[in-house]
Amino acid sequence: MAVDAHGTAGGGAGGPRFTADVRWSGRTAVVAVAGELDHDTAEPLREAMSEALRQGAERIVVDCGRLDFCDSTGLNILLRGRLEARESGSSVELAALRPTVARMFDITGAKGVFTVYAELRDALTDQERP
Numbered sequence: 001m002a003v004d005a006h007g008t009a010g011g012g013a014g015g016p017r018f019t020a021d022v023r024w025s026g027r028t029a030v031v032a033v034a035g036e037l038d039h040d041t042a043e044p045l046r047e048a049m050s051e052a053l054r055q056g057a058e059r060i061v062v063d064c065g066r067l068d069f070c071d072s073t074g075l076n077i078l079l080r081g082r083l084e085a086r087e088s089g090s091s092v093e094l095a096a097l098r099p100t101v102a103r104m105f106d107i108t109g110a111k112g113v114f115t116v117y118a119e120l121r122d123a124l125t126d127q128e129r130p
Helices: 043-054 071-087 099-107 120-127
Strands: 005-009 020-026 028-037 059-070 092-095 115-117
Touching: 005 059, 020 043, 020 071, 020 092, 028 120, 043 059, 043 071, 059 071, 059 120, 071 092, 071 099, 071 120, 092 120
Parallel strands: 028 059, 059 092, 092 115
Antiparallel strands: 005 020, 020 028
């Protein structure tokens, strides 16, 4: 069975600036991200998505409910992860985009290439439909 994972980046005395935690719901890897996703903090997300694919995830749902900021580096990791997932017969989907992050996805047009759910529970409920 797949294991849960946790990665952090940046920070100092106040704690990490970004975290990426992976948990599993069946064959779906839920990557919960929190904080500020940028050039300096992106590695935990890249690692979490790659590890989920190595462990055979049928879907990767990125839970953005606690993501405060995402720059072009974070967007590129998500887009590359989506392509890698497609090559392996998987998918990358997004859930719970906060307004500032959703705006960046809207402006760049990237929102149109992902399946986006209003809430994480919607994404997990969708996997249970026949």
